[in-house]
Amino acid sequence: MLRGAALVPVAGLGLAACSGGGGGAASAPTAPVDLGAEGEVAPGHAKLYRDSNVVVAREAGGALKAYSTICTHAGCPINKLQGTLLICPCHGSEFDAVTGKVRRAPATEPLTEVPVKVKDGRIVAGPAA
Numbered sequence: 001m002l003r004g005a006a007l008v009p010v011a012g013l014g015l016a017a018c019s020g021g022g023g024g025a026a027s028a029p030t031a032p033v034d035l036g037a038e039g040e041v042a043p044g045h046a047k048l049y050r051d052s053n054v055v056v057a058r059e060a061g062g063a064l065k066a067y068s069t070i071c072t073h074a075g076c077p078i079n080k081l082q083g084t085l086l087i088c089p090c091h092g093s094e095f096d097a098v099t100g101k102v103r104r105a106p107a108t109e110p111l112t113e114v115p116v117k118v119k120d121g122r123i124v125a126g127p128a129a
Contacts, residue, residue, distance in 0.1 A: 028053050028068030028114055029126030038118045046097035048081040054114055054125050055086060057098040066116035066125045067100040073107035086111075 033052050041047045041064065046057035048069065055078075056066045069078040069086060076090035085103065086095040093107035100111035115129040 028070060028112065032124050032126040032129045035123040035125055038121050038123055041123065044084075046081060046084045048079075048086070048097075049125075050077070050079055052125070053077055055081065055097045055111075056116060056123055056125065057084060059098065064116045064118065064123065065098060065100075066114040067095075067097070067111035068114055069111070071095075071107055072102075072109040072111060 029052055033054070035049050035052060035054065035056060041056050041058045043058050043062055044060050046055055048055050053069045054066050055069050056064055058064055071078055071088040071090065071093050073088065073093050074090055076088050078086045078088045078095070080087040080089065081097060084097040086097050088094070088107070091106050092104065093102065094104035095101065095107070095111050096103055100113060102108060102110060114125050115127060116123065116125040117129050118124070
């Protein structure tokens with residue numbers, strides 16, 4: 001029985017590390033969110049909006065793309081962007097911020113695309129955006 005009791009806290013810590021902390025699981029926007037000025041994302045670049053769990057990239061042609069930054073491997077919020085490469089802090093999965101595609105395992109599924117548009121010169125992402 002002592003062994004079973006020791007497993008519970010260890011398992012709980014593992015889940016807490018991948019849940020984003022702070023009491024609830026991290027998630028992408030569930031309503032439209034104003035992320036900032038349209039000019040914040042230059043063509044061929046990306047910007048990580050940590051507080052909203054979204055990355056916005058602008059393709060070379062000018063079109064915006066947005067993706068949830070919740071890792072598809074274990075649900076961790078991704079908090080690092082190097083150029084256009086997103087890096088998950090939990091297990092090292094890497095994703096392309098322009099396409100959402102996996103660049104490095106352990107994740108095997110791409111990031112979830114999030115609707116994005118420009119409204120009155122501002123980037124708005126989330127459902128109904």
